[in-house]
Amino acid sequence: MAIVYRSADVAEGDREEVTRAAFLEQSWPTTVELDEPRTPDSFIEVFSYGRASIFRAQMTGVHLSRSARQVRSSPADVLAIAVQERSTARHQMYGEQRLVAPRDLMVNDMNSPYVYAWPGRGSSRALYVPLEELDLPTEVTRVASTRLAASPLYPLLRAHIDQMTDLGDHVAADPIAAETVGAAAIDLARALLASAYDLDYGRAAMSDVLLPRVRGYVRRHLGDPDLSPAMIAAAHDISVRKLFALCADANFSLEQWILANRLDGIRDALARPEYRHRSVAQISRQWGLTNASHVSRRFREAFGMTPRAWRHLALDPVE
Numbered sequence: 197m198a199i200v201y202r203s204a205d206v207a208e209g210d211r212e213e214v215t216r217a218a219f220l221e222q223s224w225p226t227t228v229e230l231d232e233p234r235t236p237d238s239f240i241e242v243f244s245y246g247r248a249s250i251f252r253a254q255m256t257g258v259h260l261s262r263s264a265r266q267v268r269s270s271p272a273d274v275l276a277i278a279v280q281e282r283s284t285a286r287h288q289m290y291g292e293q294r295l296v297a298p299r300d301l302m303v304n305d306m307n308s309p310y311v312y313a314w315p316g317r318g319s320s321r322a323l324y325v326p327l328e329e330l331d332l333p334t335e336v337t338r339v340a341s342t343r344l345a346a347s348p349l350y351p352l353l354r355a356h357i358d359q360m361t362d363l364g365d366h367v368a369a370d371p372i373a374a375e376t377v378g379a380a381a382i383d384l385a386r387a388l389l390a391s392a393y394d395l396d397y398g399r400a401a402m403s404d405v406l407l408p409r410v411r412g413y414v415r416r417h418l419g420d421p422d423l424s425p426a427m428i429a430a431a432h433d434i435s436v437r438k439l440f441a442l443c444a445d446a447n448f449s450l451e452q453w454i455l456a457n458r459l460d461g462i463r464d465a466l467a468r469p470e471y472r473h474r475s476v477a478q479i480s481r482q483w484g485l486t487n488a489s490h491v492s493r494r495f496r497e498a499f500g501m502t503p504r505a506w507r508h509l510a511l512d513p514v515e
Contacts, residue, residue: 198365203238211238215255222251224306225266231257231315243364245378246371247326250360251276254319261311272306274324275337277385279357283318286311290338301354303341303389321361323353325385332389340392347392349402351433352409353384403445406432410442418458421484425450458483459498462491466503467510476503 201218203211212233218240219228235256243250278301285296289303289310296302304310304322314320330337344350360367360377368374387405391398413431417423428450429439443450461483465471471479480491480503495503 198241198243198368200242201238201240203234204236208234208236211235219253219260224272225262225270227259227261227263227266229259230255231259235317237317241364243360243368244374245360245368245381246375247329248378248381249324250321250357250364251324252319252321252361254282254317256317257315258318259311259313262306262309264309267307267309273328274306274326275330275385276304276306276322276324277353277357277388278302278304278320278322279354280314281319281321283314283316285314285318285320288312290341292342294342299354301344301350303337303344305337305341308338321357323357323360323381323385325382329382330386330389332386336393336397337389340389344388344392347388347398348432348434348438349384349388349391349405352405353381353388356381356384399445403442406434406442407446410439414454415457417484418454418461419482419484421481421486423454423484455494456498458485459491459495462495462503463499463506466507469511472511476507 200222201215203215206214212230215230215233215238216228220226222240222242238253238255240251240253242252280296280298280300280302282298284298285302287294287296287302287304287310289305289308294302304312307327340347360381367377383401383405387398387401389398390401395402409432410428413428414423417427420427425436425439429436432439434442440450443453462476462479462485465474465479465482466476476491477488480486480488485491492502495501495506499506501509
């Protein structure tokens with residue numbers, strides 16, 4: 197599913213009523229007020245990602261509210277984590293009010309009364325996460341909502357929501373890919389909230405989310421001689437200290453793991469007949485290692501023989 201409502205497709209006199217109906221079809225009982233309901237550039241789009249989904253809306257002057265009575269009559273089974281796209285919004289929830297600037301993340305708990313509004317032409321994109329799969333105490337969500345930016349995962353979830361929205365037509369059309377992306381979003385949302393609540397509380401959830409990303413990033417960049425902890429940390433918007441702590445919690449050395457993967461790559465390449473005419477130094481550079489004596493020494497430590505001896509054994513085995 198993509199565009200579910202576009203005001204330009206509706207007669208001007210019917211836009212206010214149809215806009216409200218479109219909002220309510222994709223949400224729970226909510227009071228919807230529009231400053232300029234007849235504008236032709238409003239739209240709502242929804243993308244399904246398995247158990248998760250993306251809801252995006254562009255309106256001119258919108259005021260959404262959900263009362264305690266509406267919450268009691270129709271409890272929601274999802275939590276929304278939104279990225280404000282355009283216009284600074286006002287958000288009131290849990291008895292606190294804050295301004296949400298463009299590119300800010302915010303939590304919208306639809307099982308708590310709230311007010312969410314922006315003036316002028318604005319837009320927002322929201323990730324809907326099932327509460328059952330989020331599996332966090334209400335107190336964790338409430339406290340975390342006030343300090344999301346304290347989590348190292350803040351920029352990662354924001355980027356993930358952006359990608360789910362921008363690539364929605366392409367990815368959501370493939371059920372398997374959509375399910376995978378949605379599951380990753382749920383895991384990332386859980387880890388964000390847990391770590392924003394308390395870093396120690398969220399340590400396990402952060403490791404579950406960040407470590408696969410770090411490992412995948414390293415594998416894609418093994419051929420880069422500049423690959424370093426600083427480069428890896430910067431790519432994931434965390435500090436080098438946090439990166440090392442993450443690896444320590446998983447009981448592995450980042451530098452040794454990178455070296456082991458590079459040596460494995462060199463070993464595999466040396467055993468390929470099509471690489472017979474490439475020197476050991478050339479193959480080593482392809483795997484990000486430029487010091488020939490260092491490669492020879494570490495290769496021998498890892499595999500019990502020099503790179504040249506391994507190549508001879510692999511390509512010219514004794515009959």
